[in-house]
Each structure stands twice: as structure tokens, then as C-alpha cells.
Amino acid sequence: MNNLFVYxxxxxxxxxxxxxxxxxxxxxxxxxxKCKLEAVAAxxxxxxxxxxxxxxxxxxxxLADDKGLSPYTSLPHTSLLVNLFKEEKPQIAFMxxxxxxxxxxxxxxxxxxxxxxADCTSLEIGNYEDRKAxxxxxxLLYQIRPAFGGNIVATIVNPDxxxxxxxxxxxxxxxxxxxxxxxxxxxxxxxxxxxxNIDFVVEVIERHIxxxxxxxxxxxxxxxxxxxxxxxxxxNLLYELAGVLGGEVGASRAAVDAxxxxxxxxxxxxxxxxxxxxxxxxxxxxxxxxxxxxxxxAMIISINSDPHAPISAIADYNITGTIExxxxxxIKYYKKNSK
Amino acid sequence: MSFNIIVLAKQVPDTRNVGKDAMxxxxxxxxxxxxxxxxxEDLNALEQALRIKDKFTGTKVHVLTMGPARAAxxxxxxxxxxxxxxxxxxxREFAGxxxxxxxxxxxxxxxxVGRVDMIIxxxxxxxxxxxxxxxxxxxxxxxPQITYAEEIVDIKxxxxxxxxxxxxxxxxxxxxxxxxxxxxxxxxxxxxxxxKLTLKYKRATTLSERQALNSDCTEFYDTHPxxxxxxxxxxxxxxxxxxxxxxxxxxxxxxxxSVVFTAKESKRLTASDGEIENLMKELIANHTIG
Numbered sequence: 001m002n003n004l005f006v007y008x009x010x011x012x013x014x015x016x017x018x019x020x021x022x023x024x025x026x027x028x029x030x031x032x033x034k035c036k037l038e039a040v041a042a043x044x045x046x047x048x049x050x051x052x053x054x055x056x057x058x059x060x061x062x063l064a065d066d067k068g069l070s071p072y073t074s075l076p077h078t079s080l081l082v083n084l085f086k087e088e089k090p091q092i093a094f095m096x097x098x099x100x101x102x103x104x105x106x107x108x109x110x111x112x113x114x115x116x117x118a119d120c121t122s123l124e125i126g127n128y129e130d131r132k133a134x135x136x137x138x139x140l141l142y143q144i145r146p147a148f149g150g151n152i153v154a155t156i157v158n159p160d161x162x163x164x165x166x167x168x169x170x171x172x173x174x175x176x177x178x179x180x181x182x183x184x185x186x187x188x189x190x191x192x193x194x195x196x197n198i199d200f201v202v203e204v205i206e207r208h209i210x211x212x213x214x215x216x217x218x219x220x221x222x223x224x225x226x227x228x229x230x231x232x233x234x235x236n237l238l239y240e241l242a243g244v245l246g247g248e249v250g251a252s253r254a255a256v257d258a259x260x261x262x263x264x265x266x267x268x269x270x271x272x273x274x275x276x277x278x279x280x281x282x283x284x285x286x287x288x289x290x291x292x293x294x295x296x297x298a299m300i301i302s303i304n305s306d307p308h309a310p311i312s313a314i315a316d317y318n319i320t321g322t323i324e325x326x327x328x329x330x331i332k333y334y335k336k337n338s339k
Numbered sequence: 340m341s342f343n344i345i346v347l348a349k350q351v352p353d354t355r356n357v358g359k360d361a362m363x364x365x366x367x368x369x370x371x372x373x374x375x376x377x378x379x380e381d382l383n384a385l386e387q388a389l390r391i392k393d394k395f396t397g398t399k400v401h402v403l404t405m406g407p408a409r410a411a412x413x414x415x416x417x418x419x420x421x422x423x424x425x426x427x428x429x430x431r432e433f434a435g436x437x438x439x440x441x442x443x444x445x446x447x448x449x450x451x452v453g454r455v456d457m458i459i460x461x462x463x464x465x466x467x468x469x470x471x472x473x474x475x476x477x478x479x480x481x482x483p484q485i486t487y488a489e490e491i492v493d494i495k496x497x498x499x500x501x502x503x504x505x506x507x508x509x510x511x512x513x514x515x516x517x518x519x520x521x522x523x524x525x526x527x528x529x530x531x532x533x534x535k536l537t538l539k540y541k542r543a544t545t546l547s548e549r550q551a552l553n554s555d556c557t558e559f560y561d562t563h564p565x566x567x568x569x570x571x572x573x574x575x576x577x578x579x580x581x582x583x584x585x586x587x588x589x590x591x592x593x594x595x596x597s598v599v600f601t602a603k604e605s606k607r608l609t610a611s612d613g614e615i616e617n618l619m620k621e622l623i624a625n626h627t628i629g
Binding site: 071073074075078098099102103105106107109110111113114115116117118119128130142143146147148150151152153154155156157158159160161201202203204205206207208209210211221245246263264270277278288292298299300301307312313314315316317318319320321322325326329330333334336337338339 | 510
């Protein structure tokens with residue numbers, strides 16, 4: 001009772017990285033709260049899930065294995081979680097800030113009248129004093145998230161309602177094995193007790209999910225382009241440099257919105273958070289929402305024709321110039337000096 | 340076949356261009372300092388609704404918004420583009436609402452409207468980016484939902500087919516009406532204002548807007564009811580007070596901080612051959628690359 005729950009996202013029997021990242025965070029918070037970490041897997045043919053999640057320190061795995069639960073649709077998964085949460089009364093529940101988690105989370109929170117904070121960038125445990133009511137709450141979940149286009153960071157709490165719910169984007173938390181030999185308990189759920197037939201009103205008739213082609217999150221070197229790159233054609237220079245240095249190409253929201261790069265390359269609050277050893281920002285002015293997604297890079301080089309672009313404040317090297325001029329030189333002198 | 344559609348729209352501060360005076364000293368948002376705009380994805384939602392209206396004669400599109408008196412602008416903008424009417428939900432009872440209290444109030448207002456086949460809204464608003472209100476309204480009304488919609492492909496005998504845009508692909512789903520649909524920014528952009536409609540509706544106002552201008556013109560609006568924008572307060576919708584505003588909001592803001600990034604000591608380089616070559620040598624020497 002009153003444990004910390006993580007909803008697992010599963011595609012073709014594989015638990016998503018975003019869920020493993022949440023389990024890693026959840027394990028730490030559960031230790032701090034001295035409660036158990038529990039995971040919910042809903043889908044079809046889930047036999048392999050336990051082996052994937054127990055090393056992350058899962059104490060209890062709730063398994064809802066039913067053909068109707070895959071692929072994901074809103075109502076069956078909502079009913080499952082709402083009814084399970086009514087029984088188990090978790091104090092905290094996490095899900096990924098993905099198209100699934102952001103479809104499911106609000107419905108569950110609305111049904112249970114519990115507060116949900118979307119897209120948290122940090123989760124901590126702490127106390128909260130409600131001065132008006134003269135009440136102090138201990139060990140609440142601090143749900144920390146950027147708001148207002150990334151210009152402010154707000155700490156949100158849910159003093160009275162449970163579970164305290166939060167969603168987190170992929171790549172924001174780090175995933176780390178807790179103990180490779182950790183063994184939790186598996187509880188198989190009788191799905192018909194939780195989900196009714198009328199929940200199956202929306203059917204998926206066609207689905208094309210591509211395997212992610214780019215793995216920007218774990219690339220050690222990222223060459224990233226902004227609106228200042230100017231065109232999709234000019235992005236080819238970035239690909240060329242990435243090819244030579246063995247890196248990946250990223251993009252700012254402005255570049256993605258302008259159609260210069262695919263959405264899955266987007267770095268920042270509304271994209272992926274990255275921590276490479278080298279980040280080369282090309283024609284990126286440095287909006288807060290972009291910086292939030294790359295500021296932990298070990299080294300940042302900015303190439304910008306505007307020497308006073310906001311990104312210059314956080315870059316280790318600021319090269320004043322155009323990418324058409326600078327990138328070919330970087331390639332030339334890298335080739336000349338590397339063995 | 341015709342449908343009754345409600346578009347949920349929000350007037351938002353334009354967070355894409357935030358200046359220094361956007362935050363007050365107490366850490367709250369100074370909404371007055373920012374231009375108020377039609378939430379971008381709600382315009383995508385309006386377009387999807389208007390396309391259904393184009394295709395199915397007799398379909399009515401009404402816009403529902405919750406906000407201060409000036410949010411009537413959202414409804415006028417919708418009328419200029421082809422909506423049939425709108426409702427403004429306004430009043431101090433709604434102040435301090437989080438997403439859950441907002442969706443409760445909207446759900447109560449939708450019930451007052453009556454028979455509705457589709458509720459269409461933007462996926463999320465740019466001031467909060469939560470994407471919660473759509474699904475929460477759906478749950479409050481006991482309706483199914485289709486989120487991240489990119490295109491309403493077809494409607495046949497109260498079965499709706501929708502293409503959804505997911506992180507790494509697309510999905511086509513089918514469901515029965517009534518339905519809540521949230522529309523992605525990747526959907527078709529909204530049509531521009533229509534010149535004739537703009538002329539027709541430029542005098543469309545709410546009663547409180549007219550009172551503020553001291554120009555009652557009761558007679559004119561009695562004879563032109565289509566120019567009166569319906570305004571509802573909490574008293575006009577059936578509700579339980581505890582679920583509105585602050586008391587209906589389970590989330591509380593503990594603290595707000597402006598974002599400040601600590602500046603690093605940085606080196607400035609020109610694009611000259613010598614400086615770029617030295618930089619590349621340095622990166623190779625300290626094993627950052629190579």
C-alpha cells in the first residue's frame with residue numbers, strides 16, 4: 001500500500017527507455033520514502049517484461065496480459081490503472097511524457113481527482129507548508145517543470161490528493177541498473193476484472209511505427225543546427241561534419257518547425273535532453289527551451305554570425321562566422337591533424 | 340448527415356516572444372505585458388471542425404473558451420473564419436483553476452450546450468504545454484478520446500476515422516461518436532479570416548464588453564442576435580462549487596523561479612584558418628574528438 005508506481009510503455013514486448021529511466025528515478029525516491037517500487041505492464045505476450053525491469057529494482061510487477069490491451073488505446077489502459085490504483089492506493093505514479101503517457105495520464109488523474117504535472121524535468125521529495133491552512137505536509141513529491149515557454153521553472157505539489165502523478169520526457173532522467181540480480185514479485189491481473197467490454201470503443205485499424213533511426217540521446221558528439229543554418233540543404237554540411245567526427249545531427253525547435261530536420265532530432269524541452277562530450281551548435285541563438293536540453297554537455301562550441309547570441313554565454317568556444325565558412329575548415333583541419 | 344461540434348479554444352500569452360517584463364516580482368506571470376493570441380493548436384482544431392462543416396451541410400461549429408472578458412476576441416476570430424457562434428465562460432469563481440478544475444468547468448458548460456457529436460481542441464496550449472485539458476474533459480463527460488490527431492479522415496454513420504501523429508509514426512483509428520479529439524500542430528493550418536465574415540461579425544460582442552464601452556445598443560443586439568456572444572458565469576452552468584477554481588485544483592504551486600543560466604568563461608574565435616586549425620588540434624589533443 002502507498003507505494004510508488006511506474007506505468008511501463010511496451011512496444012513489441014520491449015520496455016521503452018522512458019519507462020526504465022522512470023524506474024531508475026522511482027527506485028531512488030522509493031528508498032528515500034522507504035516504500036516499494038511497483039510497475040504496471042499492460043499489453044500482450046508480456047513474458048519477457050520481468051527480466052527487463054527487475055534489474056532496475058522493481059519490487060512488484062503487475063502484469064495485465066491480454067490481446068485487447070495491445071496496441072495501446074486510451075480507455076482500456078485508463079480503466080486498468082484507475083481500478084488498480086483504487087485498490088493499491090499508490091502515493092506516487094509516474095508515466096512517460098509520450099503520446100501514450102500524455103493520453104493516459106490526464107484521464108487517470110481526472111477519474112481519480114488527483115493532480116498531474118506534465119513534463120517534469122526534476123522530481124524530489126520534500127516538505128510543504130500551507131501557510132493559509134496552517135498545515136505542514138511531509139514527504140511530498142516536488143514536481144519541477146519549466147512553464148511559460150521555458151522562461152520559468154515551477155515546483156508543483158499535490159498536498160491532499162493521491163496518487164501524486166507526474167510525466168517525464170524520454171532522456172530527461174538517466175537510466176541505471178540498480179542490481180542485475182534483483183528479484184521482485186510478479187502479480188498477474190485478471191484483466192476482465194479491471195477493464196470492461198465497453199472500453200473497446202476505439203480500434204486501431206492501421207499502424208506504422210518506425211524503429212527510431214537516430215539515436216541522438218547516446219551520441220558522444222552532436223552537431224546541432226538552428227534556424228540560422230538557413231535551409232535543409234545547408235544541414236548537409238552538418239551531416240558531413242557529423243560523419244567525419246563520428247557524431248549525430250541534432251536540431252533546435254525552430255529548425256524542425258522550419259522543416260530543416262526531422263522531429264526526432266529535436267533537442268530541448270519539447271524534444272530530447274542530451275549530455276554529449278561535445279556539442280557543436282550551428283546557427284542556434286540559444287532560446288531557454290533549447291539550452292535546457294543541452295546545457296549539461298561537457299563541451300559546447302557555438303558557430304554563429306552574431307557574436308552576442310544568447311548561447312554565447314554558456315558556450316566554451318564561440319566562433320564568429322557562418323557555417324558555410326567554418327564547417328568546411330573544421331573538416332579540413334580535423335582530417336589534416338588526426339591520424 | 341450533420342453534426343454539432345464544439346471547439347475548445349484558449350487565449351494565451353504569446354510565450355514564444357517573452358521579454359524581460361514578463362514576470363512580476365512575486366514570480367507570477369505578468370500577462371498584461373504579453374500579446375494575447377489564439378492558441379496555435381486550437382486554430383488547427385478549428386480548421387478540422389470547419390472542414391467537417393464544409394463537407395456535411397447543416398453542421399454547426401461553436402467555440403467555447405474560458406477566460407477573462409477580453410477572451411471574447413477568440414470567439415470573434417473564430418466567427419471571422421467560419422464558426423457559427425461561441426460561448427465565453429468567465430468569472431472570478433474560475434480563477435486559479437489548474438487543468439482539472441478547468442476541465443470540470445468546461446465539461447459543465449458543454450453539458451449546458453446540449454447534444455454535441457464532437458468536441459475538438461488543440462493538443463495543448465503554449466502557456467502550459469500540459470496537453471491535459473482535452474483528455475480530462477473527455478473523462479469528465481464519459482466520452483472516448485482520440486489525441487494527437489493530424490487529420491479527420493472520414494465520418495460514416497457516426498463512425499469517425501482519424502489519423503494520429505505519434506513520435507515515430509502514424510496510426511489510423513476508428514471510433515464512435517460522440518468523441519473528444521485533440522489536434523496536433525502538424526495538422527492543416529487554419530484558413531485565414533474571410534473578408535465577408537469579418538465585416539459581418541466585427542460588431543459581435545459580449546454584453547460585458549458593451550457595458551464596458553457604455554454602449555448598450557440593446558435594440559440593435561435584440562434584432563441581431565447572431566452578433567451577441569453568449570457569456571456564462573458560474574451561476575449559468577450546473578456545477579458543484581468545490582470543483583471549481585482553486586478548491587477544485589489538486590495541484591498547488593510551491594515555488595516559481597525565473598530561469599537563469601550560469602555563464603561560462605568562454606573563448607572567442609574568428610573563422611580564420613589558423614584559429615580553426617588550433618581549435619581542432621586542441622580537441623584532438625584532449626580526446627574530445629578522434
